[in-house]
Amino acid sequence: MLWVLLPAYNEADNMPPLLEGLRTTLAEWPGEAPACKVVVVDDGSSDDTAAAARSVSGLDTEVIVHDPNQGLGAAMRTGILHVLEHGTDDDLLVALDADNTHPTHLMPGMVAKAEAGADLVIASRFQPGAEIHGLDAFRTFVSQAASWLLRVLFPCARDYTCGYRCYRVGLLRWGTHRYGEHFLNQKGFSVMVDLLLKLRRKARRIEEVPLLLRYDLKQGASKMKVMQTAITTLRLLGRRFCGNPRGP
Template sequence: MLYIVLPAYNEDEALPVLLEEIEQSCAAIPHQIVVVNDGSTDSTLDVVQNYAQTHGNVHGINHEQNQGLGAAINSGFQYVLSRNGGKNFSENPDQEIKAVPDIVITMDADNTQPADHIPLLYREICSGADLVIASRYVQGGEQHGLSIGRRSLSWGAGKVMQFFAPIKGVRDYSCGYRAYRLKLLAEGTRQYGPNIIKSKNFSGMVELLLKVAPYAERVSEVPLKLHYELKKGASKMRIWPTILGYLQLIYQLKRKKWSTVEWVEE
């Protein structure tokens, strides 16, 4: 089964379009969509509830208050893992390789990441990868509509992380459009607990990558054409808190302690 986890904060304009595009792109793939409404103040919750009533494969999780991207991703993972609670991923790994594995894809709910890449990520996992990143920095990858500050932050974060925490096959450390073999997330949860992401800002996606990649035998990237100009409304990312979050990640990495500092807020 393919699970698509969408963290959503004030995305009532973009979310309906994205949900329709996911259904079109994944028509041939059995899939479930998990939308985590992270304390939205617009009508995002109504959108999710309406879709859940008319589409049996759409499921909503609601945070009464905004908790941040990391907490939303954690909630989505916990929901998916709870639906697979009786499965022993280590019981017969060879059998899983031959069969279609359980896969989790995370992507933004603002419709800037094209849903037609989902089958590409899906096929890459089915072909043997444990973790696949939709990357702006491989051949064929592009990004449009980002400010110079945002471009510099993403590019610089990747270079810094490549120096301090190199992961074979990874250039794009911060993009959250990824596919995970479910057993990889299960192992990460066993190691770090249900709230695997501790960061309270957008550096949480880098934190997640650093935590689960060591348990992946194969990590790969596929090209992504990011169209940020399609985003409705203002960006939720704050550059300086995110930079501080990256610095905290490096500190945690070198100290081998993931929960001993008070993570900076967004």
Template sequence: MNEITVMLPAYNEEGNIIELIKKWENYKSTLKLHYQLDLQIVIINDGSVDQTKVIAERLQEDYDNLKLINHPVNQGLGMAVKTGIEYVLKNSSNSEYICFMDCDNTHDPKYIRDMIDKQKETHADVVIASRYQEGASVRGLSKLRRFTCQAAKRVYGTSLHVKGVRDYTCGYRLYKRTILEKLKDKFKDQMIEESGFACMTELLYKLYACGAVFAEVPFELRYDFKQGDSKMKIIRTSINSMKLVIKLKRIKT
């Protein structure tokens, strides 16, 4: 049977990871019944200094469909995502879909059905859970973060012009395995070079350079459910984002 592999990059998520895994496990039978997909989960522990690794090890013992990958030291979101892509391409040949999402309970697994349905309807290579489609909402985000997100949307939208994309930065995405194989073949070890949050835009644009077709579904971002401090450094992320736009525009599409 084909699989869907859920990739969860995690850094200091001791207060979030158990609840998130339980939510995903509740969808195991639904994915099998409605889509004939076995659920696999991979936690990429990116050098957490809290109890994330210990908790993930215990979860790995409790669930036979869960795998833990450890980075001994923190390398950043970009490297965690890269590790996840490389792992699934090498070790999970039956994974038709690969889903990445944040591991802080701000993203709800319930939207996976909308994302799969959208992929089947549009034949998109990438389906994004978007904050900017009709019906989407955001709860618990500070005014500064809201402003930063809106600014990023405008900068990326006017600079990169990727058809079908409004949300360039959300990490909750469903990928077809075939498009990630094209990414690896075209960019090799340079498929993700950004270590921070800008990696999500880099990945999106490089997939676009590989001919990816994109679609979006609305979702509710629940930042009020998050336990622990934000890992985003707003000023640094904003500066890196501007530098990234200049770099990405040099890529042939």
């Protein structure tokens, strides 16, 4: 089973083209397409995100609606715990942004790497062949700086912050056993870095594929508050680097 997790906050405009793209990707999957369930975690959006997600036919889509705006980390937590409850350890979970900037046609390549033995596959902006369209210079610099810093402190990947990843469900289940209530305890965007730093302790193989980032297709503004995310993430790295791998 392939689970596709979409954390979404006010993505009504982006959801239909994204899900239509996913439907096409599944129809054109090389070889036999995996059975696929889509889980949208709508963070109590003030637009029609949930209705937009349900409007696309031909997919097995479940929409979980949160109380308004609990944050990206809370949405990832809800979605991952849902998959752990209903999925098996051999299933794969692909998480990606719901803003239609992460092309679904990268999924077959990511899934193929996972099926060949990778525990975690990252769609990476820093892998040769990656293309970035429409991201401003400041955001590009911040993600580049994060990559440099994290590669020095915790070498295990090149792109630590991109949300487009394929996880083996068994690896996520290990995370819940190892970290208990502290697994998935970040409320905001730092969830991505935190999840990778935690899972790297168990993942035997973390691999990356070149990301095609279509920021030019995004409708609406980014939900990320760059300075707040940078500060939260730096504080998190400080705690992790000073030897508190499990803690809050």
